[in-house]
Amino acid sequence: MYEVGQILRLRKKHACGGDTWKVLKPGVDVRLQCETCGRVLLIARDKLVRQVRGS
């Protein structure tokens, strides 16, 4: 599963153009911070799994 500090690359780009996110808080809902603009969002883990690229 996801760990705090792990960097994820998502299929969908953020509004700022970035596509890498840092895990702030794993769980049923995962808190992510955009590496590019610093915006934080909360996303359901099952939804996130489908968005993550690669491994």
Ligand SMILES: [Zn+2]
């Ligand atoms: Zn962003």
